[in-house]
Amino acid sequence: MENKPIPTHVGIIMDGNGRWAKAHGVPRVMGHNAGMQAMKKIVKASSKLGVKYLTVYAFSTENWKRSVEEVSGIFNLIVKYVNSELEELDENNVHINIFGDYSMLPDASVKAIDKMVGRLADNNGLIFNIALNYGGRDEVVRSVKEIAAEIAAGKRAADDITEDDISAHLWSGSAHFDVPDADLIIRTAGDLRISNFLLWQSAYSELAFTDTLWPDFTEEEYASILENFGGRERRFGGRNEETK
Numbered sequence: 001m002e003n004k005p006i007p008t009h010v011g012i013i014m015d016g017n018g019r020w021a022k023a024h025g026v027p028r029v030m031g032h033n034a035g036m037q038a039m040k041k042i043v044k045a046s047s048k049l050g051v052k053y054l055t056v057y058a059f060s061t062e063n064w065k066r067s068v069e070e071v072s073g074i075f076n077l078i079v080k081y082v083n084s085e086l087e088e089l090d091e092n093n094v095h096i097n098i099f100g101d102y103s104m105l106p107d108a109s110v111k112a113i114d115k116m117v118g119r120l121a122d123n124n125g126l127i128f129n130i131a132l133n134y135g136g137r138d139e140v141v142r143s144v145k146e147i148a149a150e151i152a153a154g155k156r157a158a159d160d161i162t163e164d165d166i167s168a169h170l171w172s173g174s175a176h177f178d179v180p181d182a183d184l185i186i187r188t189a190g191d192l193r194i195s196n197f198l199l200w201q202s203a204y205s206e207l208a209f210t211d212t213l214w215p216d217f218t219e220e221e222y223a224s225i226l227e228n229f230g231g232r233e234r235r236f237g238g239r240n241e242e243t244k
C-alpha cells in the first residue's frame with residue numbers, strides 16, 4: 001500500500017469557543033477553557049500522527065477589540081496551561097515558539113511564557129508554535145522594517161531583497177528552528193476565512209474547514225483531515241504529469 005503524505009506543517013485556526021460557551025449556557029471564558037483542553041489533545045495527537053510543526057492561532061492582533069474580561073480570561077489561561085502542561089511537554093520533547101509580540105500581555109503571562117519557552121528550548125520533537133498577539137500583516141510589516149533597517153545601515157541593497165529574505169524575518173523564519181510554509185491550514189467552527197493567519201506562509205497551503213466548534217474537535221477528526229490531505233494533488237502552479 002502506498003504511504004500517504006503527512007503534512008509537515010499544520011496551522012490551526014481554533015475558532016468557535018464563544019459559540020460553544022453560548023450553546024452550553026456558560027460564560028465565554030469557559031469556552032476558552034474547553035478550547036484549551038482540545039488544544040492539549042491535538043498537541044499530543046500531532047506528535048503521534050507524525051506532524052513535525054504545529055502552529056495554533058491563540059490570540060490575534062485584532063482580538064484586543066474584545067472585552068477586558070474576555071481578553072484577561074484568555075491570558076490567565078496561558079498561566080494555567082503552563083502550570084499544568086510544562087512537565088509533560090518536556091517529557092514529550094516538545095519545543096515551543098511564540099509567534100507574536102507577547103511583551104504587552106500581563107506580567108504573570110509573560111513570566112509563564114518565558115519559563116515555558118526557556119525550559120523547552122533544547123527540545124527537538126514537535127515544534128509547537130503558538131500565535132499569540134499575532135497578525136499576518138503585522139508580521140510582514142515587521143519583516144520589512146528589519147530589512148529596511150539593514151538597508152539604511154548600508155548592510156545590503158534594496159534591489160537584492162528576495163522572497164527568502166522576507167521569510168527569514170518573519171516569526172517563522174527567525175525562530176530557533178526554521179519553520180517551513182504551512183502545508184495544511186484547518187479552521188474549525190464553520191467560517192470560511194483566514195482572519196489574518198499565516199498570510200505569507202499560506203501561499204500554497206491546502207485548506208480544510210469543519211463546522212465542528214473547536215472545543216469539540218477530536219483526535220479522530222484531526223486524523224481524518226490529515227488523511228484527506230494525503231489524497232490531494234498539490235501542483236504549486238506546475239503540471240504534475242510533466243514532472244512525473
Ligand code: IPE
Binds near residue numbers: 017019058074
Ligand atoms: C476562538 O474562539 C478563540 C479566540 C479568538 C481567542 P472565539 O472566541 O472566536 O469563538 P466564536 O467565534 O465567538 O465562537
Ligand code: IPE
Binds near residue numbers: 195
Ligand atoms: C481567529 O478567530 C483568531 C483566533 C482563532 C485566535 P476570530 O474569531 O478572531 O476571527 P473572526 O473575527 O471571526 O474573523
Ligand code: MG
Binds near residue numbers: 015016017018
Ligand atoms: Mg471566532
